[in-house]
Structures are given as C-alpha cells and as structure tokens.
Amino acid sequence: MKSASFAMRTIVLMSLAAGLSLGASQTVNLTPLWDTARVLENPDKGWYHHYYDNSLDKYLLKSDADLDDFPGMNHLYLRVAWSYLEPQEGRFNWPLIDDLVDHWTPKGYKFSFRITCKETGITFATPQWVKDAGAAGAFFGPADRPNWAPDYGDPVFLEKLDRFHQAFAARYDGRPWVQDIDVGSIGEWGEGHNFRSTKQPIPWDIFKQHIDLYCRHYRRCTLTISDDYIYSSPQGLAGQFADYVVERGFAFRDDSILVDWYVKTYPGTFTMRSPELFQRTWQRRPNVLELEHYPIVLRSGNWKGPNGAEFGADLVRGAVELSHATFIGYHGDARQWLTDNPALTAELANRVGYWYFPQDITLPVEARPGQTVPLSITWLNRGVAPAYKRCPLQLRLESSDYSTLIDLPESDNRQWMPDQPVTEHCSIVMPPDTPPGRYAVKVALLYGGPDNRLIDLGLQQSLRDKHGFFTLAQLTAR
Numbered sequence: 001m002k003s004a005s006f007a008m009r010t011i012v013l014m015s016l017a018a019g020l021s022l023g024a025s026q027t028v029n030l031t032p033l034w035d036t037a038r039v040l041e042n043p044d045k046g047w048y049h050h051y052y053d054n055s056l057d058k059y060l061l062k063s064d065a066d067l068d069d070f071p072g073m074n075h076l077y078l079r080v081a082w083s084y085l086e087p088q089e090g091r092f093n094w095p096l097i098d099d100l101v102d103h104w105t106p107k108g109y110k111f112s113f114r115i116t117c118k119e120t121g122i123t124f125a126t127p128q129w130v131k132d133a134g135a136a137g138a139f140f141g142p143a144d145r146p147n148w149a150p151d152y153g154d155p156v157f158l159e160k161l162d163r164f165h166q167a168f169a170a171r172y173d174g175r176p177w178v179q180d181i182d183v184g185s186i187g188e189w190g191e192g193h194n195f196r197s198t199k200q201p202i203p204w205d206i207f208k209q210h211i212d213l214y215c216r217h218y219r220r221c222t223l224t225i226s227d228d229y230i231y232s233s234p235q236g237l238a239g240q241f242a243d244y245v246v247e248r249g250f251a252f253r254d255d256s257i258l259v260d261w262y263v264k265t266y267p268g269t270f271t272m273r274s275p276e277l278f279q280r281t282w283q284r285r286p287n288v289l290e291l292e293h294y295p296i297v298l299r300s301g302n303w304k305g306p307n308g309a310e311f312g313a314d315l316v317r318g319a320v321e322l323s324h325a326t327f328i329g330y331h332g333d334a335r336q337w338l339t340d341n342p343a344l345t346a347e348l349a350n351r352v353g354y355w356y357f358p359q360d361i362t363l364p365v366e367a368r369p370g371q372t373v374p375l376s377i378t379w380l381n382r383g384v385a386p387a388y389k390r391c392p393l394q395l396r397l398e399s400s401d402y403s404t405l406i407d408l409p410e411s412d413n414r415q416w417m418p419d420q421p422v423t424e425h426c427s428i429v430m431p432p433d434t435p436p437g438r439y440a441v442k443v444a445l446l447y448g449g450p451d452n453r454l455i456d457l458g459l460q461q462s463l464r465d466k467h468g469f470f471t472l473a474q475l476t477a478r
Contacts, residue, residue: 072349
C-alpha cells in the first residue's frame with residue numbers, strides 16, 4: 001500500500017499540473033484515490049444473520065468467528081415465537097434475548113426482532129395459555145404436527161398480545177442496539193399471510209388493530225413490515241393497506257427473494273412481487289431484503305456457481321437495486337454462505353445502504369489567519385440508499401506542530417442520494433492563531449455513539465490518519 005506521504009505528494013502534483021498559482025483556487029480530483037474493493041464496516045447498513053429462526057435451534061452460530069469474519073455484518077435478526085418469551089401469563093423469559101444481547105452488543109452488533117403468533121414447526125407460537133383463556137382459533141397442519149392459529153381479531157387474543165408488546169416495548173424500545181422491530185403478529189411465520197391455515201385474506205379492521213398496536217407501543221425505533229401483509233389483504237384493498245402503513249412510518253421488507261415460485265413468476269423484477277411499495281419508502285426509511293433459506297435455494301437450483309455467478313446472484317443484485325435495500329440477510333449458515341460467496345458478500349456489503357466517496361474538493365491554495373475560506377466538496381453515494389441519520393462533517397487542519405478542528409454545519413449526508421453527485425458549499429474561518437506553514441486538509445463524518453465512531457469513506461487507507469480523518473488536499477497558511 002502506498003504511504004500517506006506519497007498520497008499527499010500525488011495531491012500536490014495534481015494541483016501543480018492543473019496550473020495553479022499561489023493564492024489561486026485549487027480543485028483536487030480525488031477519484032484516483034478511491035478504494036472500491038475494501039469493505040467499509042459502517043453502521044446502520046449491511047448484512048444480518050437470522051438467529052432463532054422460527055425455532056430455538058435454527059441457524060445458531062458455531063463460534064463468534066462466524067459473524068466476526070463476515071464482512072459488513074450489522075445485526076442479528078431474532079424471529080422467535082411469542083410462546084418462548086411469555087410461557088406463562090405475565091412471566092417473561094427475557095434471558096432468551098438478554099443473554100444474546102450481553103454477548104454480541106459489546107462486539108458492536110445490533111438486533112432486530114419479529115415476534116410471531118403462528119408457526120408451522122411448533123404447535124403453539126401463541127402461548128397455549130392464551131387459548132386456554134378463551135381466545136378463538138383452530139388447529140391446522142398434519143395430525144402428527146398440528147399448529148394452532150389464533151383468530152387474529154379475537155378480543156381475548158388481542159388483549160393478551162397488547163400486554164405482551166407493552167412489556168416488550170418497555171424493555172427494548174429505544175435501546176441503542178435495536179435496529180428495528182418487525183411486525184409478526186399475523187399469519188404464517190409472522191409474514192401476514194394465511195397460506196398454511198385459513199387461506200383467507202386479512203380483514204381491514206383486524207389489520208388496522210395490529211398496526212395500531214405496534215404504533216402504540218414502539219415509538220422510538222424503526223418499524224418494518226413484510227410486503228406480504230399488503231398483498232394478503234382483501235381484493236381491492238391493497239392500496240389502502242399500503243397507504244396506512246406508509247403514513248405511519250413503516251419501512252418494508254421482502255421475505256421472498258429467490259423463493260422458487262417467485263423466481264418463476266417475477267423474473268422481470270428479480271423475484272420481487274411488489275417493488276412499488278419499496279419505492280414509496282426508501283428515501284426516508286431503511287428497507288430490508290430476506291433471501292429464501294440458503295439450503296432450499298441450493299436444492300432448488302436457484303443458486304449455481306461460486307458467488308452465484310451461474311445463476312442467482314444477478315437476481316439478488318437486481319432486487320437490491322430495485323428495493324434500495326439498506327439491509328440484506330442470506331438466511332442460512334453464516335460460514336457456509338461466506339465460504340460459497342466471498343466476493344458477492346463483500347460487493348453487497350458495500351452496495352446496500354450508503355457508500356460514500358468524496359469526488360473532488362475545491363479550496364484556495366493559501367489563506368491567512370482570521371480569513372473566511374470558501375470550500376466545496378463533491379460527494380458520490382455509490383450505495384443504493386441514503387443514510388437516515390445526519391452525521392456531522394468535521395474538518396481538521398494539521399501541520400507538523402499545529403492542529404485544529406472546524407465543524408462544517410452546511411453539510412448534510414442524508415441528502416447524498418444514490419449515484420447522484422452532490423456538491424456542498426461550505427466555509428471555514430482560519431483560526432487567528434494559525435501559524436504560517438503547510439497544512440493537510442482532512443475530513444471525517446462523525447457517527448457518534450459511546451465510542452465516537454466515524455463513518456468510513458471509500459478512500460485508500462493510506463489517506464486516513466490515526467484519528468480516522470482522511471486527507472483530501474493541502475493548504476498554505478501565510
């Protein structure tokens with residue numbers, strides 16, 4: 001790797017080659033200094049791992065290294081039945097979650113949750129005590145493996161469900177490590193459809209009661225909902241259902257990428273049934289993709305070749321682009337997926353969500369103490385979605401014996417939309433005590449948090465100093 005001093009000499013030579021004279025404005029082209037191969041381990045984007053996937057023994061991790069070695073891993077997605085968390089009324093099994101949180105959050109991972117009320121692999125996803133309290137419902141499935149589906153509009157069921165989510169929200173809503181809460185209270189596996197039970201659509205009044213329940217209890221975290229909820233509605237009401245959740249601030253997730261029926265039915269939209277829903281939310285909220293269970297994808301022939309190069313990967317790429325996904329889950333064994341698909345994993349870790357590159361910087365060649373200095377930076381977001389949190393941009397002027405930090409409040413990274421260069425015009429005031437000399441002009445995006453985390457940029461590592469700031473140009477103080 002080239003040294004930082006070599007990179008700075010390159011920047012200076014680029015400026016001289018442009019015919020700049022002392023006191024003139026300089027524009028430094030930063031694109032030769034980009035690094036598009038390195039995976040940027042940035043927050044609030046990337047991969048997630050299914051854990052407790054509809055049962056307590058599915059897709060568990062053999063070792064911490066399964067996630068620690070996984071580039072761009074952001075969070076664990078816990079899809080767990082209500083009955084596991086409240087086995088007796090009012091008595092909660094919080095260690096099921098808390099033990100994982102205590103183990104993984106010190107490593108920087110977050111969590112998202114779907115609490116389900118109907119499963120095909122266990123008899124009672126809704127606790128049996130809810131049925132025993134008088135909630136209506138019925139058994140479905142084979143005689144040797146029956147599973148109980150509640151009447152989702154039954155008042156006893158809704159009362160007990162409401163109390164559970166009140167307790168869950170009191171414990172977890174707004175915690176800094178909660179990535180999102182996913183609606184899971186209706187249908188098979190919490191996906192909002194009754195394909196394995198009644199095969200009936202969700203009545204409007206029942207749908208509304210469940211959505212209102214989540215909005216009532218979860219006020220400080222992102223809420224997501226599967227697009228299956230919308231298309232499991234009665235004929236003609238899908239638009240009304242969609243309007244209702246969009247207006248209430250939900251993001252969408254698609255749980256069906258690479259499911260065989262969708263591969264055959266929706267090849268033109270990369271196995272997505274309802275991309276129009278994701279178009280409504282991606283500029284304001286983080287959308288989510290879930291791939292079909294990886295072992296099933298392999299058996300069905302919908303994934304062929306290393307990195308899915310023969311078949312499969314282009315469908316996933318297309319779904320990422322079409323949905324403007326911020327998060328993606330491979331839905332299987334972490335080590336197997338990464339072993340089979342290392343290049344694709346790295347590629348999508350960067351492409352989902354935001355992926356920032358400074359394209360060029362314009363500023364004077366020289367400035368004087370106390371002088372207001374104009375400065376502009378053109379940014380390119382090469383991801384498929386914006387960031388949804390504003391990260392302050394900070395500039396560092398640094399020489400061998402002097403350094404100062406300057407905030408750039410004019411900058412707003414939330415406006416850096418995908419594949420659209422954005423030029424931000426800022427100004428800085430040279431501190432009155434700035435000694436004469438040659439200064440490196442460095443920038444950093446501040447994410448914050450207890451560890452004062454920075455957003456990594458797609459530049460060569462040699463440009464990053466020990467504080468995490470990237471050198472973009474040089475400036476002479478007179």
